[in-house]
Each structure stands twice: as structure tokens, then as C-alpha cells.
Amino acid sequence: MIKVEKLNKTYQVGDKKIPVLKDISLTITDNEFAVVMGESGCGKSTFLSCISGLSEITSGQILLDDLSLHDKKNKAMEEIRLKKFGFIFQDNYMIDNLTVLENVCMSRLQYDPNAYELGRSLLASMHIEQLADKYPSQVSGGEKQRAAIARAMINQPDILFADEPTASLDHRSASDIMEIFKHLNEQGQCILMVTHSAQIAAYGTRIMIMEDGVFYQDEPLGKDRKANVEKIRDMVKDIL
Template identity: 35%
Template sequence: MNILELKNVTKSYGNVHALKDFNLSVAPGEWVSIMGPSGSGKSTMLNIIGCMDKPTSGSVSIDGIEVTARSNKELTEVRREKIGLVFQQFHLIPHLTALENVMVAQYYHSLTDEQEALKALERVGLAQRAKHLPSQLSGGEQQRVCIARALINYPALILADEPTGNLDEDNEKLVIELFQELHREGHTIVMVTHDNEIGELAQRRVRLEHGRLTQIA
């Protein structure tokens, strides 16, 4: 069974089609890069996969759950249970430490476990920075906190939106190496990126233009 299935997905805003008859399947353990120019539909597709928006038509299944007709509350539950999100902008809570930011994801999922959260930070090489606030961390360190937060609830799918977009070259390398390691461990990754070199690291590259799938490599 595929982790992700999009079938004939269309998203319309009036007469404008942000996505048109889009189809995509992602197998367990696969790393897929979603690429395309600005305005191609990448963000729309990411919001639909991340259960933050609904398609106008078509169907979306995540880990065997058909989510298209679900209520907003149910979509929130699916996102919390099945998806680990890594954003370009980090979205860390500024007055919480790195450890507490990871534990927030636990809180909304089930129960907090400080030792488990600390292990997640150790997993991304940040155990020694657990008590630091986001303002005390570099961009690369903040992004690694985001990855630890995304992993803490063992999601079926890691969904990454331009995860290196705000990083310098050195931190970009560290974060991408971490994604490569996660992939080797069997994690399923869908990554939106404008960077061709990063896109080439994935097993499969999907290109969007004007809301339509134009290339699969």
C-alpha cells in the first residue's frame, strides 16, 4: 500500500486552476522531490497533502486514510497522527526552549515525554542545545529542531517545504545530510524544493508547471 495517493486532484479558485487533474503515488520509504517555478502549484499541492487544504475535486489518501471528505477537525487529527511537517520558516515558539518546542508536538499528539524529546534532539545532533531558546540557535540548528519535532510522533510521511531555503551553505549541507540519513533509515519524504541539486538527491523528481504534472524522473 502506498503512503500517499493523489488521484485526479484539482484545486480551483474561481476560473483559475492551481492544480489540474494531478496524480501522484508515493511508496513507503520513498523520497520524492516536488519541483517547479513559482506559481506552478507546489504550495497548493503541499497544503493539500499536509491536510491544510482540501481539493476542489479528486481524492487524497494518506497511509490508507481517504481524507478528501473529512472535516477540518478530522484533517487536523490526520495531520497530527500521520504527517511530520518541516517548514522553511521554522515556526518555533520563541519563548520555549528547543526541548520544549519538540515536546509541544508530543502534547498535541498524546503525552509529553521529556526523555523521548531529548533523544529526538540527540538524533539531530542538538542534545547539548536542548535548553536554548530559538533566538540562541543558528538557522541550521533551528531547522534541526524542526526536524526533531517532525519525527517525535513517528509519522508515516515527512513533508518538507523548502527546508534549506533560509540556510547558508554549511547549514544547508548539515540539514540535507540529515534528510539523506532519514531516507536511508526508511523514512518516507516528500520535499518541495526549488534547488535542482537538492532535487536530484531524491529517488524521484516530479515537476509541476501551471498546476499540471509535466515530468517525472
């Protein structure tokens, strides 16, 4: 469970302060697939990077279970980010001179001699086990994004953070990736994702709409994806 309490984030540019996140309080529970939407520049990516401990926050706190993520005295923060969080971005940042399997397993190899075994089984669950020994330049964008999910899952994270994971993919590959997310969530994986697409957001179990640094709508989603798309389009019709 991740709990956000009175989160504020202000960027300082020269002598100008730019408040981006404004007093956000919410909880994301372990079994949720929460989706954040909102117009460009409203603060979605900033929210994701604050809540995942990648960015400093200005005030408030973020608790992973009972652990404060921005406690500067907490030397274990790096370890927590590595082992409890998985990250997927629009650009999947594979290391070109490592194989797909090596990319997937890199962050686990240092502490687990069986990392490759787990990596192979993750690739199999993404239906790309045959790509294990290829290099990133030899696989398609959709395949690379599946490998990026395997890489994000390699430390069996508590939460998977995804910032527009399908934005650079065609419709078919994007749907395939969302089916994987849906399946992971059905197996109990907590996911927090940012997207601009109602079709993609409709795979979630919760939709949160941000405007100007606050969530002004936050609703559960059902299992009927078509109904979810309608509902989401209606929620965002005035801003997107």
C-alpha cells in the same frame, strides 16, 4: 503510501476562478524521498498543502493508505495530521518563549508522558542535544532548522512534508539538513519536499517536475548525487 487521484485545486478570487492543480494522479510509496520542482507560481506549495490535508481540494481524492484525507465526515482528520504527518517549512515558526526541547515535544506531551525522552533522543540524532534548554533566539538558523526536523519527527510521522526547508540557510547548513533527510529516508522515512535547487533535489530518490499545475516529468533518482544534479538540471533547463 499516499495516493492522489484526479486532484484539482481552483482558487476563487472574487468572481474569478484560478485553476492551479489540474487532474493530478500519482502515488508516493512509504520508502520514497520525492522532490517537487518547478517554476515559481506553478502550484508546488499548493500541491503540498492539498496532499497533506492543510488545504481544501476542489475535486478528486487523496488517500493515506485507504483513508480519504478530505472526507468531511472524517472527524479524525486533525488527529491524523498531528500524528501521521510532520511539517517543515522555510521559516521554522518556533515559539520564542519555549525552549528548543519544549518546542520539539509540544504536540506529543498531551498524550505521552515520555515525550521529553523521545525529544532529547531526536535532538541527539540531529547532533544538537546540547541546545535542548536554550531558547530559539539563542541558536543559529541551521540549528533551528534541525530542531524543526526533530519537532516534525516527534510523532513518528508516516510522511514528512518539507516546503523549501533549506531556502533560508547557507550552503553548509543546507547540506547538513539534507544529510539528515537522506539518513531519515534510508531508515525508511517517507519524505515529500519542494525545492528550487537542483543540488538539494539531488538528495531525493524521485524527482517530479511541475509546470502549470501538472507533473510533466517524474523520474527516479540514483545514488550518485553528481549524476542526479546533472539529470535534474537537464530536466528543468527549459523552465528554471
